[in-house]
Amino acid sequence: MNHKSALLSRRTFLRGTGVALALPWFETFAAGSPAADETPKRFVSVYHPDGVGLPLKADPAWKDWSWFPRGGEKDFELTKVLDVLEPLRSDITIYSGLSHPAVRKVHGHSNADQYLTGAATGGHGAYKNSISLDQVYAEHAGEFTRHSSLVMSTNGGVGGPRGAQTQSFNREGRPIPAQNKPKQIFDLLFVTSSKDAAARLARSKSALDLLIANTRSLERQLSRHDQATLKQYLDAVRDTEVKLAKAQKWIDTPIPEVDTQHLHLDAEPKEARLYFQTMYELIYLAFLSDSTRVATFQLGRENGEGPHDLLSMAVGLGGAHGLTHSVKNPKGWENLGTYNRYQAEEFGRFAQRLKDTPEPTGKGNMLDNTFAMHGSASSSFHLSRNYPIISAGGKNLGFTNGRYLKFGKGNEDNQAGAGIVTDAGWRGKMEAEELPLAQLFVTVLQRLGVETDTFAGQTGTLSRV
């Protein structure tokens, strides 16, 4: 692969031009970014709809096809669903007993909306969401990279309320449109250069100049006390200038060159394996080139038709959503497990690729500096409980892997929630006790360097993680 060398040359270029670009405003920018020369900290979340297979313990399928491992924290044993991750055993953690309290009684078909937000998105009526985990981190880390985040899904766009086709929501709770075409994502990352953006930027700079002059003339007519108040405004304008300078820097910086030979940028979801691997490869390349440090990837809608339904064709199975509804048919659990196994396999391939790549500008390998999450907001039967979550990497962020972390009480065998065994049970009473997933999110944010102790109204971190 010669794209790595191309990336190295881009970095060399950056260092080389640093001096040439050292205009006063650029200097301010550099001084204001203490983390600029630190090892990047990355976050990626992959979401798959419709949960996983969790047969009852009495079911013959339980032994092989229940998604969660068996055994203890360190001596856990992976079933056939996740055994593909065995080679990465020391780099992953599997969590059980976590869910978002606000939506435990919402039907699984509406779940993609709240997995990363924890908002009370409800089942009907008016709809309100809140900021997603990745975007909280993007607000923090976005300034170091050309793109503050990369938002992808198989279906693209935003979807509908309670039928999200994106995992990412901004601070106002509005969905951020996801990209689903590999070619477009590639162009966005490695080809696009926008004349419009440059013109807009030039206009903004002139506007800020005017505002500063205007503020200065007001300042002279204020008391000393009020001048101090006005300084806050002036600082805000100056900070904005710095941001513009940064945007300008990205316009002036050549886009990293990447070899496209190994990429199948025209892949579509019906070519499931190819599409899946291409999308993962794009996240990998975006991280490798430090084009962004934040990515989300949603494998389609929670239900019904759509490109994602075709991903299961990779393992010779029909519509993915249908698999979750036919678990009581012959080989039903096995089929769903096989599809989930395939999802884990691709996630594992991606994690392995990060692990095999030394960190271009820092310590360890890329996986060590990346917290990669894989999960769903349903367990089985569209129950919005006991989310099946795997994380990989993050060693340098403070995560200790090679563990199966069980949280909560009352569902130690991870049977479908509270003994509910049909799709009609999603409203059922919750017998088992679970912990708020948002506490894991707080842990993640803190280790990524975001100072916070709450997320989605939940305070505190998750112990043992």
Add this chain to the structure above:
Amino acid sequence: MKTLTITILLVISSARTMLAANDPETPLTLEQAKEVGRLKSRFLKEARAATADPRGVPEASIAYFQESVAPVLTRSCLACHGPQKSEGRLRVDKLNPDLLTGSDVARWREVYNVLSNSEMPPEDEPDYALADADRGSIVDWLSGELNKASVIRRNNKEHSSFRRLTKYEYNYALQDLLGLPYALANKLPPESASEDGFKNSSELLQMSAMQFETYREIGLKALKRATVSGERPEAVTYIVSMQEEMNKATSGKNAKTFDKNDKSYRNNRNRQHLLNRETGKGFHFSGGKSMPQPEAVTGQTPAASPVVLVLPRSNELKLNLDRFLPDEGIMRVRIRAWRSTMNPDEYASLRLVFSAHTSNNANFSQVISDRDIPVTASTEAPQFIDFDIPLGDIQRNPFRKLTTTFPRRDEFLHIHNVSNAGGGEEPLQVLIDHIEISAPFYEQWPPKTHTAIFIESDNRSEEEIYGREVLTRFLRRVWRRPVTSGEVDQFMALFVEYRPGFSNFEEAMLEVLATALATPEFLYLTQRVAANSPETPGTISDLELASRLSIFLWSSIPDDELLEIAEQGKLSEPETLRAQIGRMLSDPRSKRFSQNFVQQWLGMDGLDSVTHITDSSLQEAMQAEPIAFFDEVLRHNGSSMDFIHSDYAVVNERLAAHYRIPGVHGPHFRRVPIEPQANRGGLLTGAAVLAMNSDGKDSHPLKRGVWMLERILHDPPPPPPPNVPEVDLTDPDILKMTLKERIADHRNKPACVSCHSRIDPWGIAFENYDALGTYRIRIGNTPVDATSELFNRQTLEGMDGLKRYLLTDRQDQFARAMVHKMTAFALGRPLTFADRADIDSLTAQFRKKDDRLGDLVHLIIGSDIFNSK
């Protein structure tokens, strides 16, 4: 004047004598308590001069202290606050009697507070009791000294009224500036509240880069909404004629019609249906699919149709509009409607809901009309009801542009009848015969919002000249002052730079105007000082007064009239000012004052976060009540003592039902007389206050007590100390106790007693009201015990006793609190000790005006403190 006052006092005293002559066991009525309490006012007794001492530097009256104050303090206070014992770490013998230069002002204020509120000495210490005359002399001396101390500190103020606009003020300012009636500032982060509960407090209104960028974004977006370019766009129009719907629906052979004259009609009457009023033929109809009609003309008045839609209470018409509504612009929904019956106790109104059901479970619906519009017309004279909905602001079906048919792409408009109609043979129903839906809708082309910015001018073709005209006009409104041509030059230069990048004048100019909307003089309330004396506080200019006034009363910028008067330098003339205040208070924008002041003063945000009110119409009514009550008192220039107690309530039907007040119909708030047994009247018994100061299941005396002290008496308790022991609910002994016993148990812990003994008794007096504010006399099987004893051994017998005590003994404290709160809101800054003399002076004037609320607004605006920088 003097004679009149004396006469009033005589009348009151004779009333008092009369009362005293009555059976001593009969307590005063609350209205009598108001009169009795008023007689005790120190503010009314004192013949105080204006606050500032005209002779120059005030001096401390140490001699008087040594002669008259020190001996009394020694006699009544020293035993507990002296060398032997220093309760509350206070030693009165160590306090420096010079308040002007000494460092004990804060302690003296505490002494003043406990003495003037009769909290000290404790009533159960008869040996140390303070004679009224002695108490009066200490309080008077302290009051005078504190005032002097405040005056000399006035010149080194910690806080300024220079501040940025709050989120809501910015929103109103932008709305009023551009003539756009929609919420524009939702993207801004919410404000936090000061210790006093105010969100407009200068020290908290921060600015960040993110906030600044959001202003720029909102400004440009709002300007684009206010203006148009190019030709008038073709509107998408749907016309729903009930006659045609009936024709369509019944054209098939198997259409199930029914007859109004059949007996079975009663089964159909309360389900929405089409009805031919001539033939009596009916047909069930919940709405169908409509398609845009390319040739349709809107705004017509078609001939009355014999076929009408009958929309009973709580029913709705659901129209499928498919996927053709445009992304942006106003959707005008025009409905011809009338009432089936005219019983004045019944009302019906229309509400719009928008929804989509895109796939299994991925659905939504939301109310899109910002208020319900009442249907008032009779059959003889139907009315047109217009709703204007900004399509870009509502949740749309994101799949509407798919080329495939799944997920579903269609969007639904629901027309809902919100009504209190009863049943019977002739129930009130809404009748509709004609509906038009059109978007984008423009009243005129180009719209007024556009021509207000891009004004008519003979110079339109000459961009340099016309640009200056547009800018001069716009900047004057944005900055609330005349602009100089040099200032216009700056913006013109920006325009000239931008112009080549845009295809027309307007687009380039909008970018420039958006920059003006990000200037500090739009975003901040400024107060200029003369260049050579930057530290001398002075009087604000007429222009600054205009802005301060409009922000206070309208939460927004001045309108043209106010601005013009200020530009002419006439605003500070007392008669002009009085007239302008009057005009502003009768303008609908002054509702914003009632709303924002009351919400912040009473901390009404708390009601948004409760989860135990399941009826949203009740919650809305609760939220609206204190605002409507305040508005009622303000409009009638009533006494602020009505906030403590009134013999009327201001309610709507929903809330009246909650309070069990009969005979109130309709959704609007109005004043109704109430009997004492209603157990309502004033702000303290409002359901909102009671519900938000609950724990979700039951009343919460501690929260209610803290609320009383903070919001009503302006005597906030200190925050709880760290490591405060929690009430241990796993302890079976504690679990067995009643709430009041549990509180008492907690209070008796040494770490808690000093604060809780000042808080809890106030809250316990509210115990007759549950978590929804419903009056109760039992909790489970136990009678409610709402009797409590204040720190000063004063017994409060429930809410009635609490009100009686406040009205007889705490009027001054409440009046002063009211002045303090409203002044802090009016100035948009925290008040400090340096403002004390001004607040006292205002309070004295306010009390002399019989505590009238409208007068208070005038007094504050006319005061030195409001007119100072």
